[in-house]
């Protein structure tokens with residue numbers, strides 16, 4: 448590969464979309480005028496309502512980030528004991544279990560979708576299992592029907608880590624309407640961002656009310672506290688940003704789609720490169736562009752990662768290493784490599800290519816050409 452031109456800017460794996468600053472100013476003026484900065488103010492309420500409408504879900508509770516939302520969701524459902532989850536995710540997924548004194552039980556992933564393999568879940572269920580926490584990895588939906596059948600059979604709760612799945616729809620509408628709760632991330636690196644932020648999607652008002660108590664210290668009126676809650680509230684600034692982002696979201700997802708299509712068409716001819724997804728979504732969000740570098744490719748995944756990096760193209764190995772390989776998890780019985788061979792293999796082949804609104808087509812084509820071997 449050609450050495451990097453020191454005057455050229457590096458390409459990131461992702462870059463957040465920012466609306467024109469001038470469009471944010473009226474909201475900031477309102478916040479300055481009213482001095483309502485947080486604790487469920489008007490922007491917070493409006494964003495919850497607008498997200499319900501846009502996402503096609505019944506109830507949304509905004510959070511400061513998805514990690515606190517995951518921790519709170521487990522509290523709201525009173526999950527304990529063991530929870531079946533995927534080792535192929537960002538570490539926040541299983542950290543939320545540890546923060547609740549729950550033991551993660553890692554189960555292998557499906558080699559096509561890279562999501563929890565439902566055919567392997569039942570064998571991992573014990574008398575201590577209380578829930579399943581799958582991840583819609585890269586926004587590709589899990590096999591929600593198969594997971595629901597298992598959950599019903601064994602009376603387990605299902606908490607979807609839907610951090611990547613903003614706006615994703617499957618055969619029966621929003622993927623967020625499956626399971627007992629779904630958790631979204633609005634982090635800067637996500638399709639829809641509020642700088643930092645997240646949300647829990649609840650199926651009924653009772654659950655939303657419970658979650659809203661939990662994210663506000665358990666406060667119920669001026670003189671009453673009914674739960675050992677946490678502070679998980681989103682501020683008015685973040686909510687105002689979110690409302691502005693929503694105006695652009697369809698356009699942003701369309702831009703991502705065009706980038707994904709360019710990658711797909713250019714990379715399909717490269718020996719040893721396998722594009723992951725998109726699968727049977729009715730509506731995808733193109734939040735990541737993952738490829739697998741197989742043994743047939745002319746160099747290893749890490750060699751490709753390093754050579755792209757050396758010329759300023761920053762890809763990411765999401766998710767390598769597996770969560771189960773980190774020192775705090777590696778001694779769990781389910782962390783043994785032999786327990787999830789597919790996840791282990793795929794985590795050594797995965798590479799996420801740069802995808803974000805505003806990336807130039809010429810850059811995308813250059814990345815493809817470099818991968819092809821130009």
Ligand code: T4K
Nearest residue numbers: 459460461462463512513514537539540610632633634635
């Ligand atoms: N569950 C799942 C499945 C998740 O993937 C995540 C988060 C969570 C739960 C928890 O969600 P939150 O609690 O964060 O809401 C990033 C993100 O920090 C993390 O949110 C995300 N998943 C994870 C997959 O990726 P890093 O360490 O890779 O981010 P970083 O800082 O290296 O950023 C990646 C690239 O993005 C940089 O090369 C440059 C660009 N960037 C990043 C930031 C933060 C910008 O251009 N501007 C920015 O402000 O973890």
